[in-house]
Amino acid sequence: MAAETFVFNIAAKLLGELVSPAFQEACLVWGVESDLRRLENTLSNVKAVLLDAEEQQVHNQELTVWLGQLKEVFYDAQDVLDEFECEALRKQVVEMQGSNTRKVRRFFSSSNPLIFRTKMAHKVKEIRARLDEVAADRAKFHLSPRSDDRHVVRGREMSYSFVQPSDVIGRDHDKENIVEHLMGPSDGQPISVVPVVGIGGLGKTALAKLVFNDERVIEHFELKCWVCVSDEFVLKQLLVKMIKSITRENRNDLDEEQLQVLLRNNLDGKKFFLVLDDVWNEDRGKWIELRNLLMGGANGSNILVTTRSPTIASMMGTMSPYNLEGLLHQESLSLFIKWAFDEGKERQHTNLVEIGDVIVKKCKGVPLAVKSLGSLLYSKLDERDWLFVRDNEMWKLNRKEGDILSVLQLSYNQMPSYLKQCFAFLSFFPKDYGYNTLNLIRYWMANGLLQSPNENQEPEDIGNQYIDELYSRCFLEDYIDLGYVREFKIHDLAHDLALSSAQSECLIINCQIQNISKKVWHVSYTDNTWQNENVLKCLQKSRSLRTILSVLEGVGPSTKSFVDSCVSKFRYLRVLDLSDSSFEVLPSSIGTMKHLRLLDLSRNCRIHKLPNSICKLQNLEALDLSGCEKLEELPKDIRYLLRLRIFLVTTKQKSLPGCPNSLRFLLLSNCGNLESLVEMMQVCTNLRFLSIEHCGGLISLLPILKFLTTLEALAIENCEKLDLIEMEDDQDDFPTSLRLLGFLKLPQLVVMPDWIKRSANSLQILVIDSCPNLTAFPEWLVNLESLRRLTILSCPKLSALSKGKLCLPALRSFRIADCPKLIRRCQPEIGEDWHMIAHASDIYLDGKRIK
Structure with a gap:
């Protein structure tokens, strides 16, 4: 029987809501204080023993059943508390309207206070009785109270590129062997296939990345392509991935024949290097079908295959498999120390290094196991923590060679x-x-x-x-x-x-699925599942479904029936993802889904209008309307969405209605008619992120920036009429907390606007991309003392970094590409501007890493 997980976490969340001041006040208003107090006491007593129960259930199936029963009650209790929260928000909407109260009450006509009070009192009594009944059984399990004393570990420095050679230890020899083969003469085959074989976690993908990014490989091949194959060897999906890797375009809209033609056209006569990472397919027919599509490349083309299976390597390879071995002990120890200590600190803790030496031996040279345990022990200086790992029982489970899941399980177990x-x-x-x-x-x-x-x-x-x-x-x-x-x-x-760890809670479904457990709370789909009526019937067995999510871009529901089913059958949904859909009308009954937090309608190609009932969703936190290019207007009452934090929108409107003050993230894309943001922004005083893309009619941001005092990130792309310089008049009104600023595809930008100076103490990232008429940086650039990353791309007229002395003490990452004049001045040692950037640890010039 599968273990029940997360019961403690759900109980903690539920208890946190019950004891919150806002909810305590609601209890008094609705007359359910006594029952909720008893619910709180029972929940608190049960929560105390849940960690012990979750651990002991491995040896006791009755405990698993008991935890499952508790989880169902907890989820149902969350739904009840949710209704109280939603009602409180609806009352808030009514009160904030003043003279419009009668109108708003009609808007919320389903909320009769007396009926609501009676209904909720009954629901609370039912939940309390169910919890009392299940909780009473805990005595027979003899559980001990425990607290969750596992804390978040101290974070380490984050990386900024897909592969840092310095992070890969002990693979230089392997890389040289493979690169030497790729550079060598053809083995008589039209296309050479080099298979790399090794157990999971050994570093096959890391090795392939080192090869893929090697300068010699980049110069030798006209075309490079990286595709992760993974479990399913589906030709159409592989073609989409290849084309995306080559052209950076997602062509999921094409059928398989069109994709084949497009791929052949891209490969025709070119010497290419293709990596097929993590191959599991043993069907030789599927491999031959793919291989035949690749034959249009020039002689000398190579394919590098990584796989755990010697059978697959033999089937696909045109040479003997390259068998990747484990790291040598000293290499493993060096890798472990790199992850377990800050640089040089291991010398102060020789006792821990000795214990670590024993741990590393047990990892058998598998880098992922070494890094996982090193990171688990990072910042822990108590010898007992290290001995716990060294002497843990999980090593007894790790009997199968190469099976490191138990090592990862140990790290997982130590998570909060x-x-x-x-x-x-x-x-x-x-x-x-x-x-x-x-x-x-x-x-x-x-x-x-x-x-x-x-x-x-x-x-x-x-x-x-x-x-x-x-x-x-x-x-x-x-x-x-x-x-x-x-x-x-x-x-x-x-x-x-x-x-x-997710067990039955989360499920990826497809058209072939025949049965779905009633305990499934979250489902995602990766194909045209929504067209299958049987799938919908199966889903309806899960009465408390919380999430319906699409994870394959380009595939979404085309029929209104799927949407109607979601709205009518799954009333406890928190997430409803209808992206890439093509229905014309969203049913007005969407307003009944009061538990909904996230609604994604992005890239709907046909919808013209949204029902105003969508504004009844007081719990809605995220609304995605990006890519809805036929959407004529937003609902007029959108300001009633009092919890809306994330809003992405495409619309034909010239001006946008006011939004709630809760908004934190706003993305405006492809709003070609948009001229003004004043009405929308004057109440968005808590906005932190603003991105404006492809809004060709927008002329000025000056009237709105004075409202955005908390803005941390501003990105502007392809807004050709937008005047950034006329904002100079009154700089006292501009944001002073910007951490990220991006100007992209702005041909009208000739000089950098002076208002950026207002954020001199906070700005950390500055990105300037495709601004062909930008001629110079201002002298005040030297004042950006917090700037960590400076990226300048496709600015051919930019001739120098600064006329004065440039000293950016915090600068770590500096990247320039397609800026010929600037590139010459930034050449290592000899460039006139090199001294200004030499202290940065991460420097790229025209895509080549300098240091």
Whole structure:
């Protein structure tokens, strides 16, 4: 029987809501104080023993059943508390309107106070009785109270590129062997296939990245392409990935025949290098079908395949497999020390290094195991923590050669409980999925997974802390910090662990699925599942479904029936993802989904108007209307969405209605008619992120910036009429807290606007891309003392960094490309501007890493 997980975390969240001052006040208003107080007491007593129960259930199936029953009651209790919160927000809307109260009450006509009070009193009594009944059984399990004393570890420095050679230890010899083969003469085959074989976690992908990014390989091949194949060898998906890797375009809209033609056209007569990473398919017919499509390349083309299977290597390779071995002990120890200590600090803790030496031997040269345990022990200086890892029983489970899941499990077990649930949510997505923090955090937020003892901490900041913690524990890879947004993937073994920890809570469904457990709370779909009526019937068995999510861009529901089913059948949804849909009308009954936190309608190609009933969703935190290019106007009552924090929009309107003061993140894209933002922005005084893309009619930001005193990130792209210089008149009104500023595709930008000086003490990242008429940087650039990253791309008229002395003490990353004059002045040692940037640790000139 599968273990029940996250019960402690759900109880902690529920208890936190019950004891909050706002909820205590609501109890008095609605006359349910007595029952909720008893519910709180029972919940508090049960929570105390839940950690012990979750651990002991491995040896007691009755405990697993008991925990499952508790979880169902907890989730139902959350739904009840949610209704109280929503009613409180609706009352707030009524009160804020003053003379319009009667009109607003009609808007919320379903909320009769007397009926609501009676209904909710009954629901609370029912929940309390159910919890009392289940909780009474805890006595027979003899459980001990325990607290969750696992804390978030201290974060380490984040990386900024897909592969840092300095982070890969012990693979120089392997890299040289493979590069030498790639550079050598053809082996008589039209295309050479080099298979790299090794167990999971050994570093096959890291080695392939080293080869892929080697300067000799870059110069030798006309075309490079990276594709992660993973579990499913589906030809169309592979073609889409290849074309995206080559052209940077997502062509999921094409059928398989069109994709084949497009791929052949791109490869025709060119010497290419293709990496097929993490191949599992043993069907030779599928491989031959793909191989035949690649034959149009020039002689000397090469394919590098990474796989765990010698059978696959033999089937695909045109040469003997390159068998990757484990690291030597000294290499493993060096890697462990790199992850367990800050540089040089290991000399102060020789006792810990001795214990670490024994731990490393048990890792058998597997880098992922070494890094995972090193990161687990990072910042821990108590010898008992190290002995706990060295002598842990998990080593007894690690009997199968190369099976390091138990090592990762140990690191997972040491996570705080709230982080475990967020990590398990990653199982919701397919292997090799590219995560974006803006999207992931809003899913976590919508499901109430973000917790902090600091009530004033923004949920987006909590989410970023969680991601930093997962990175520090070595569960994330391919991590790129883009400033306000981070992108990453997770290792396939970490994905397996997430699947194991999520158990029945999360499920990826497809058209072939026949049965869905009633205990499934979150589902995602990766194909045209929504067209299958049987799937919808199966889903309806899960009466309390919380999430319906699409993870394949370009595929969405085309029929209104799917949407109607979601709205009518799944009334407890927190997340409803209808992206890439093509229905014309969103049903007005959407307003009944009062638990909904996130609604994604992005890239709908047909919808013209939204029902005003959408503004009844008082709990809505994120609304995505980006790419809805036929949307004529936004609902007039959008200001009633009092909890809306994230808003992405495309519309044909000339001006936008006022938004709630709760808004933190705003993305305006492809709003070609937009002329003014004054009405929308004058109440958005808490906005932190503003991105304006492809809004060709917008002329000025001057009237709105004075409202945005908390703005931290501003990005402007392809707004050709926007005058950034006329903002100079009254600089006292401009934001002073900007951390990130990006100007992209702005041909009208000739000089940098002086208002940037107002953020001289806070600005950390400055990106200027495709501004062909920018001629010079201002002298005040030297005042940006906090600037960590400066990126300048495609600014051919820019001739120098600064006329004066440039000293940016915090500068770490400096990148220039397609700026010929500036590139010459920044050449190492000999360039006139080299001394200004030489202290940066990460320097790229025209894509080549200098240091």
